[in-house]
Amino acid sequence: MSKPVKIVWHSFCVHDRIQEYRRSYPDPVMTHRGSNAMTDQRPAGYSPRLHNDDLGPVPQKWTWYNILAFWMSDVHSVGGYVFAASLFALGLASWQVLIALLVGICIIQVIANLVAKPSQQAAVPYPVICRLAFGVFGANIPAIIRGLIAVAWYGIQTYLASSALVIVVLRFFPDLAAYQSVTFLGLSWLGWFGFLALWVVQAAVFWTGMESIRRFIDWAGPAVYAVMFALAGWIVWRAGWDNISFTLAEKELSGWAAFGQVVMAIALVVSYFSGPTLNFGDFSRYCRSMADVRRGNFWGLPVNFLAFSLVTVVIVSGTLPIFGEMIHDPIATVARIDNTTAVLLGAFTFVTATVGINIVANFVSPAFDFANVAPSRINWRAGGMIAAVASIFITPWNLFNNPEVIHYTLDVLAACIGPLFGILLVDYYLIKKQQIDVDALFNDTPSGRYWYTNGINWIAVKALLLTALVGLCFTFIEWFKPIANFAWFTGCILGGALFYAMTRWSPVQAANMPTPVAQS
Numbered sequence: 001m002s003k004p005v006k007i008v009w010h011s012f013c014v015h016d017r018i019q020e021y022r023r024s025y026p027d028p029v030m031t032h033r034g035s036n037a038m039t040d041q042r043p044a045g046y047s048p049r050l051h052n053d054d055l056g057p058v059p060q061k062w063t064w065y066n067i068l069a070f071w072m073s074d075v076h077s078v079g080g081y082v083f084a085a086s087l088f089a090l091g092l093a094s095w096q097v098l099i100a101l102l103v104g105i106c107i108i109q110v111i112a113n114l115v116a117k118p119s120q121q122a123a124v125p126y127p128v129i130c131r132l133a134f135g136v137f138g139a140n141i142p143a144i145i146r147g148l149i150a151v152a153w154y155g156i157q158t159y160l161a162s163s164a165l166v167i168v169v170l171r172f173f174p175d176l177a178a179y180q181s182v183t184f185l186g187l188s189w190l191g192w193f194g195f196l197a198l199w200v201v202q203a204a205v206f207w208t209g210m211e212s213i214r215r216f217i218d219w220a221g222p223a224v225y226a227v228m229f230a231l232a233g234w235i236v237w238r239a240g241w242d243n244i245s246f247t248l249a250e251k252e253l254s255g256w257a258a259f260g261q262v263v264m265a266i267a268l269v270v271s272y273f274s275g276p277t278l279n280f281g282d283f284s285r286y287c288r289s290m291a292d293v294r295r296g297n298f299w300g301l302p303v304n305f306l307a308f309s310l311v312t313v314v315i316v317s318g319t320l321p322i323f324g325e326m327i328h329d330p331i332a333t334v335a336r337i338d339n340t341t342a343v344l345l346g347a348f349t350f351v352t353a354t355v356g357i358n359i360v361a362n363f364v365s366p367a368f369d370f371a372n373v374a375p376s377r378i379n380w381r382a383g384g385m386i387a388a389v390a391s392i393f394i395t396p397w398n399l400f401n402n403p404e405v406i407h408y409t410l411d412v413l414a415a416c417i418g419p420l421f422g423i424l425l426v427d428y429y430l431i432k433k434q435q436i437d438v439d440a441l442f443n444d445t446p447s448g449r450y451w452y453t454n455g456i457n458w459i460a461v462k463a464l465l466l467t468a469l470v471g472l473c474f475t476f477i478e479w480f481k482p483i484a485n486f487a488w489f490t491g492c493i494l495g496g497a498l499f500y501a502m503t504r505w506s507p508v509q510a511a512n513m514p515t516p517v518a519q520s
Contacts, residue, residue, distance in 0.1 A: 057124055067300055068296045073360050078161060078330060079354075121436060136444055137456055144370075152391075158199055163191070166193075235314060331350050
């Protein structure tokens, strides 16, 4: 059998090159590893240590609406609701908040477009793209970092949604309150019921595959909008438009103090979306073209986030004159409504929204990340279930209720997020000149383009560790606390700059530089 021809895809001919690449596959190799093992069909010459059907190139059928729906699912959640409301409580005028929202979300839009391109170009997920910069085995480092963050947040988001679900259950079945006082591992029996119920629902949706997930998020985001517009209309009707305020803070700042808060709000928006943006390639790989990605990002990020934030502040502001207190939890607000049907519909929709964000942001990501560690033994479903089971064992309710523990756990991992952006983007756009040798991504021999040193690019690893230490200083050293919210920007810039400089000075930099396109 002839050796596979190496193909380098250019962004200006993505579709044709993908088709050419797939037609040029040699005969597939079938491997069977026992009666209970996974059957893997892969092109000859592709290492089973690097490839399975979930990590390899996929058909690209998604349109711009699917990307819009992805961002709606990511934004339209209880966490997104509380975050949006918190921005209007910073002591800023409404127009200042809107400026901060737009600037922050437009930065994320630009970054999302940059992150999306290599995965859309090669039709492979985030951990495989990491092989460009970190090496075919070194890519497990950024993949595991992102996977662990996702596992922690998956558990926390499930717990928060289950807590809201318990509130609604007690509204209709107050006798169950007795089960709130009996606890196991720090969670009440009723809390366990809510947590496991949502855990099973999310696992069931995930298990059906990416196509079912796409269909799920396609309607989940718009459904939340329908309920939120209805809830906002009810709030305005009950409270009166004169009682609606777009400033939720008790005191409004001015001058340089206001300017500082605007900059802080911009940093908060970027930091909030940095997690799902880092592995956005897990979804952009399914898109037909970068034009679809950019269009979906435009409607899904600045337009969608601004609209969602405005509706959120109307609802939160109106709860004060109606209920006598400002309620930041949308499900708690829905639970106060007198109409039983409205309560059930609203609670179901917001719980569905939380399921949506948990799947797209915290389930799909670790599924690919953990599958990347051992593709021959762990497929996408197995990787996802590893994350789901791990989310139970970390007892996220204890993690969430202990701010010091969650601070040390998540902030240590998050210190790596900014540097990862910088390293991956600099490598693809400045070092590799937007060229990807797809065959080499699955080649574990020393002759492979992304082999570096025993499969690891130590330059990328060193740049990540050094700049992550800077991020940890921002987080844990008191002197840096006033600028801690800018750790992402610092990490991204320093990580990218250090990686670029070390690569240019390294004697192995030639291995990183692009080579002429090989025609099949």
